[in-house]
Amino acid sequence: MRLRLPEERPTEPPTGYKIAHPVLSQDGTRAGFTGVSLGGALPYGVLADASCVYGLRHQAPHRRCDCGFHCVHDRTTAEALLCTAEHRTAVLLEVLVLGRYIRFERGFRYARQRVRTATVGPCACGTVTAALADAGWGRPGWHALAPSCAGCLRGRTSVSLAGFARLAGDRLRVVAGDGLRVAGDELLPAAGPGAPGGLGVPELVAEAALLQARLDWFQSQLARLGERGPGGAPQG
Template sequence: MRLRLPEERPTEPPTGYKIAHPVLSQDGTRAGFTGVSLGGALPYGVLADAACVYGLRHRAPHRRCDCGFHCVHDRTAAEALLCTAEHRAAVLLEVAVLGRFIRFERGFRYARQRVRTATVGPCACGTVAAALADAGWGRPGWRALAPSCAGCVRGRTSVSLAAFARLAGEGLRVVAGREGARKVADLGTSPDDLGVPELVAEAALLQARLDWFQTQLARLREPGAGGGGQG
């Protein structure tokens, strides 16, 4: 007699946590994520279906394969993955587990997901992130992004957290971590006010870009700048 795993039919989609790298399409019109391990070469959107990364024709997740989306039950376990050097620039995702899934001790392997919230960590300099900027690597047609403060954006391709959420669509929320919420409060604004944190981040990002352009213009106006010939 062949034993079968018990079937679950939850009334609401289970919640899981995972980490991923945010990505921006080459033309800047779409946003999504790419995984940090299996399937990392295939960027996905906020609402996405899994496929077998080995090219097999079975439906994901298959019991005899390791295909499908992966997540863990515990938020703390996902946050711990952000401590490793190669994952420092990744973001924490809260996802709804949809469709067929296989439950494990620490998480799920499943067929479909909706990313509800993306929590962005601090900039590499330690300051709370105001934007997601070009990380210097990517996938064909996609630029990987990393958290950046307003002062470190400079001339890199970047989008604010609110702009990334708009491009990704499907009701995605993109927020700075707890440290970011405290610093927004220090500015005299309440993080609970609708739209205020996003507007503050947008303003800081625009100011940083303006400062960078003014610096470049000042250099061009210096005597001998611009390569003009004499004579």
């Protein structure tokens, strides 16, 4: 006799939590995420469909395979994964579980997802994150990004939190370490006081700090070039 799993027909999509690394396309026009374990070589967007990472032709998730997106029920369980050394620069995602899914004791394995919120931790120096910067590794065609404050950018390829949300699209919300939320260039209700229809004061301060850090870096480079003289030889 063939055993069948009990069917669920929820009135609303279940919510789950997972961690992932933010990524930026090589040409800087797209943003997304890549997983930390199975399927980590395949970056995905805010709204994405799963496929079998082993190349099998069945639909994900298959009962006799471990393919499909994975998430846990409890936010605290997902946050605990960020304590490990290899996951310190990952972000916490809140996702909607869409399509077919298999429920387990601690989470779901499912066919489709929508990333609703990405929570970005602090910079490695402990300062509140102002941008996502090149982490020094990536996937073919994609730069992996890590949280960075304005002072630690040092000329690396980077994108502001608002810029990442805008490139990712689908009204992704990005939550900085201090609880600020931005989506594209729109102010979300919980982001605090600000001008209607635009970015609030905290977001503008973060953007200004990012621009100032880049300006300081460019000025330092120009100063070094000036010391070497027009022909490239040191002056003096």
